[in-house]
Amino acid sequence: MAHLDALERAESIAEIGASLQATLGSLGFDTYSYVHVRPPLGKRIRSFVPPSSQDGRVVHEFLATFPDAWVEHYILQGYGDVDPTFQAAMGTILPFSWRDLGGRNDLSSGQRRVFDEARDFGLSMGATIPIHGPESGLSTLNVSASGGHEKEFEENYQAGRQDLLWVAVQTHEAFLRLSEDAPEQGRVRLTDRERDCLLWTARGKTAWEVGQILAISEETVLFHLKNGTRKLGVFSKHHAVVKAVMQGHIIP
Amino acid sequence: MAHLDALERAESIAEIGASLQATLGSLGFDTYSYVHVRPPLGKRIRSFVPPSSQDGRVVHEFLATFPDAWVEHYILQGYGDVDPTFQAAMGTILPFSWRDLGGRNDLSSGQRRVFDEARDFGLSMGATIPIHGPESGLSTLNVSASGGHEKEFEENYQAGRQDLLWVAVQTHEAFLRLSEDAPEQGRVRLTDRERDCLLWTARGKTAWEVGQILAISEETVLFHLKNGTRKLGVFSKHHAVVKAVMQGHIIP
């Protein structure tokens, strides 16, 4: 796993790609795709602006050596919402081989089509490593081998699972580190009280109730909520509690 | 990593514990705690009840060889909401050593107290492996070594990071597999409109704004929000949006 150091220190998306190629190659997988889904975290807009078609949509980011034609087809068809590997990745944190998908829960016709069409592009044997990130993000690292027999691939996968997971985690971190064009302005610092108030608000309590819980007055709760909301750069408690949860300040 | 097979096949919490003890021991860590946090999916309580004991609080499930007195103290004090290792775990998917927490972002006094008191119980050197599960669940595997020097521990940790991650993931899966008394029952069915309204509310829009976005009247938005809030078993939009996010109905 010598290539991993490079992954940790990668300074561009391209370097991540090269590092992945080398690392995964040494594990016996010759193509891969890394998919990153990220909810677009709030811009600070007070005056109402009607959102454009794209605004607010989940962002899919690709980094892949899968056949270009397939990737293009995939995006064009909006397979991201159907892809059975993605569906499965949402439900587990363990790597899995694509072979294991057919048997367990039957695939819908749409899902089967994704698989069938992938096979036409030479992607028949593969495995997916799900990465559930903070802020409810989900990424998958998909690896595939174009040549060889299935038995060989499965042995390769079984032997390499642990390494694959580590690679996936490192990739996710490297990717996050680099794609932070809007790096959240570095997670704001909330005071203990602001956290407390947001926490209990997220748990459905009114300001008065939070006051009772924390043994302070409703006014003070409102005061802390106002400050916390402002720090988070939003304009309502609804948005503030969601953002506080997404940024990991509180666990509701 | 011979003990891992046992972890994958464990059929009781106790077996997980034994397997962890053995595996982590071989990596040089003599105590551990595994904490599984699960937001308490809905009790329907309207009348205000002071949440002195468990009500509304995140459910922490423990499996640990940490000193009993410490665990008890931890739970009693509700440290789960403050614990800096937990705060940090919420923000990353990489394992980290407790040593790295002090420097980066200064701890609040409440957080520092958790650390100081932990040290009094013999927990000074340690590392945390965060596991972000599906449905926004978070678990941490905390390992510690009571004897030895700090330098030695850090070397141990650096060398074992990859193994620790794998152990943590396997533990999480084993734990989930066994503690699946209530796997999916909480998830309600929302209509498209209810989802839409909750989504844009979670993004900080008022009911009127959501109406503009969806091209329906504010009244209708309120209507859908009322229904969605009721379906989710809560009594305010704050709680509803948080819950909708946690249950994966919407991605803000």
Add this chain to the structure above:
DNA sequence: ACGGCATCCCCCCATTTCTGGGGGGATGTT
């Protein structure tokens, strides 16, 4: 073809809560 059912849309009301400003003062720490 019919009723039941879910979904979606609109409107009204009284009451409570939140928002976003302002003004204080009390602790601590740096």
Add this chain to the structure above:
DNA sequence: AACATCCCCCCAGAAATGGGGGGATGCCGT
């Protein structure tokens, strides 16, 4: 002394809550 944090209070206008009342589509099974 400056600073952050925490606590309390006031106000006016906006928004949410929790009820009620309609009607409009479809889709289902009988």
